[in-house]
Amino acid sequence: GENVEQHPSTLSVQEGDSxxxxxxxxxSASNYFPWYKQELGKGPQLIIDIxxxxxxxxxxxxxxxxxxxxxxxSLHITETQPEDSAVYFCAAFSGSARQLTFGSGTQLTVLP
Amino acid sequence: xxxxxxxxKYLFRKEGQxxxxxxxxxxxxxxxxxxxxDPGQGLRLIYYSQIVNDFQKGDIAEGYSVSREKKESFPxxxxxxxxxxxxxxxxxxxxxxxxxxxxxxxxxxxxTVV
Numbered sequence: 001g002e003n004v005e006q007h008p009s010t011l012s013v014q015e016g017d018s019x020x021x022x023x024x025x026x027x028s029a030s031n032y033f034p035w036y037k038q039e040l041g042k043g044p045q046l047i048i049d050i051x052x053x054x055x056x057x058x059x060x061x062x063x064x065x066x067x068x069x070x071x072x073x074s075l076h077i078t079e080t081q082p083e084d085s086a087v088y089f090c091a092a093f094s095g096s097a098r099q100l101t102f103g104s105g106t107q108l109t110v111l112p
Numbered sequence: 113x114x115x116x117x118x119x120x121k122y123l124f125r126k127e128g129q130x131x132x133x134x135x136x137x138x139x140x141x142x143x144x145x146x147x148x149x150d151p152g153q154g155l156r157l158i159y160y161s162q163i164v165n166d167f168q169k170g171d172i173a174e175g176y177s178v179s180r181e182k183k184e185s186f187p188x189x190x191x192x193x194x195x196x197x198x199x200x201x202x203x204x205x206x207x208x209x210x211x212x213x214x215x216x217x218x219x220x221x222x223x224t225v226v
Contacts, residue, residue: 034215043204044155045217046214046216049214089154099157099160100145100204101157102154103154104154107152
């Protein structure tokens, strides 16, 4: 089955700096890669996603890149703000298994 | 408003009791999922269902049971066989048979064994 690894597990940045979270996946059949943000005590919410036919996608301060050959994808947050502090999860959707597999999460803290 | 609703938000269970967590969606999604989240941990798949009256075990199904009698509903029962049930439980749904496979999550149920 699919295996998704996520790094780092914790990340602290100064307000205004950039944050980068990286994930690798194992199943070459995976074709959809969402990123979720989870605030304390709440369910995860989708913030950006990318499909396997695209190498990069950007939405304001958030961007995701995908390298299918190397089987890794990354989340980039620029000009970080305190409200960006949360746990971020990457995931990979396998077309063969038809299910999402999540990474272990990254606790991002933006220091004022 | 369309969405996915979990209830209750907090649940307390005595040892040896079965409890059922509710998950309802009005998004007309085919697939529904249950995940378990422990403190500081990722999401582990318990069960999933891609169609009514059918479901599959995930990575940690032991001690749990589900049913999918209606498209909108996917209740999870935590049985007395689950030795360490205290956790945050998340339900999700998606349209896996369409191009957009975004999963929507409920707000979770925090289960505590007392």
